[in-house]
Amino acid sequence: MEIVIEELSKHYGSVRALDGVSLRVPGGMFGLLGPNGAGKTTLMRILVTLLAPTSGRVTIGGIDVMRDPAKVRERLGYIPQEFGFYRSLNAYEMLDYIGTMKRIPPRERKRQIEAVLEEVNLTADAKRRVGTYSGGMKQRLGIAQALLGDPDLLVVDEPTAGLDPEERIRFRNLLVRISGRRTVLLSTHIVADVEASCTGLAVLRQGRLAFAGTPEELVERARGRVWQVEVEPGEWDEVAARVQVVSSRTVGGRVQLRVVADENPLGRGVPVEPGLEDGYLAVSGSVQREEWLVHV
Numbered sequence: 001m002e003i004v005i006e007e008l009s010k011h012y013g014s015v016r017a018l019d020g021v022s023l024r025v026p027g028g029m030f031g032l033l034g035p036n037g038a039g040k041t042t043l044m045r046i047l048v049t050l051l052a053p054t055s056g057r058v059t060i061g062g063i064d065v066m067r068d069p070a071k072v073r074e075r076l077g078y079i080p081q082e083f084g085f086y087r088s089l090n091a092y093e094m095l096d097y098i099g100t101m102k103r104i105p106p107r108e109r110k111r112q113i114e115a116v117l118e119e120v121n122l123t124a125d126a127k128r129r130v131g132t133y134s135g136g137m138k139q140r141l142g143i144a145q146a147l148l149g150d151p152d153l154l155v156v157d158e159p160t161a162g163l164d165p166e167e168r169i170r171f172r173n174l175l176v177r178i179s180g181r182r183t184v185l186l187s188t189h190i191v192a193d194v195e196a197s198c199t200g201l202a203v204l205r206q207g208r209l210a211f212a213g214t215p216e217e218l219v220e221r222a223r224g225r226v227w228q229v230e231v232e233p234g235e236w237d238e239v240a241a242r243v244q245v246v247s248s249r250t251v252g253g254r255v256q257l258r259v260v261a262d263e264n265p266l267g268r269g270v271p272v273e274p275g276l277e278d279g280y281l282a283v284s285g286s287v288q289r290e291e292w293l294v295h296v
């Protein structure tokens with residue numbers, strides 16, 4: 001189930017949310033990374049037929065998304081950033097409602113609901129009101145509703161916000177498990193989620209494609225440009241103004257920085273092996289905020 005995106009643009013007045021993006025997404029699990037505002041949600045919403053582009057073309061499994069949206073919808077499941085569940089329904093009723101909307105006939109619907117509940121490990125809680133669910137359970141129910149109709153493509157937008165680390169890992173592993181014979185497009189700004197689960201990825205930056213390839217290729221983009229350097233607290237600002245700081249920690253009153261820079265920072269940096277986050281930083285020019293300050 002290949003997705004082919006050609007010269008895709010979406011403009012809101014003078015804002016270019018997407019600006020001439022061309023990308024091929026093969027099967028399997030594929031990550032879409034980018035800082036806030038890079039255009040990820042805009043791209044996802046075009047793929048799932050909720051938004052019309054300003055120009056360009058998208059085909060999913062050979063079907064033109066703009067010309068044949070109904071046919072595309074039949075073959076995809078979408079997990080949006082926020083899913084509006086009916087809190088007073090239980091999970092079974094919720095899925096029955098969505099299955100009805102997807103026009104799945106009653107007997108087949110019952111079979112599918114039981115199968116997807118089993119798949120996301122919610123069978124035991126199927127008769128509990130959704131309003132009593134934890135964040136992780138709601139996310140799993142989000143996957144279950146997307147799996148109804150057995151779609152070939154699953155589009156997942158920033159799914160792990162609000163999940164604790166354990167729930168995040170469980171959610172990620174579940175996505176990998178169901179990606180076996182499907183294409184799963186996972187949009188996120190968390191590099192670790194992509195690193196742990198995706199075989200291919202793309203990076204968006206200000207509406208443009210900054211990178212497309214394998215995680216290993218993205219790591220290579222940072223090779224020779226990642227340094228560890230110790231600075232005095234007073235030197236911090238000077239360094240941060242000139243290079244991209246990946247992480248920092250204080251060791252015995254001195255600050256140890258990991259930075260991405262073309263040249264040796266302050267002339268006393270020590271080159272270090274690059275990782276995926278360094279590669280992401282090198283192409284996107286952004287810093288992951290939650291990992292900006294790691295003091296020990």
Ligand SMILES: Nc1ncnc2c1ncn2[C@@H]1O[C@H](COP(=O)(O)OP(=O)(O)OP(=O)(O)O)[C@@H](O)[C@H]1O
Nearest residue numbers: 012015016017034035036037038039040041042043
């Ligand atoms: N309806 C809209 N009207 C005007 N501008 C919009 C609209 N939707 C999105 N934008 C702008 O388009 C750009 C891309 O937004 P988008 O939501 O696609 O980014 P994103 O990568 O998904 O970010 P986030 O991770 O914060 O959701 C942003 O500058 C945003 O402000």
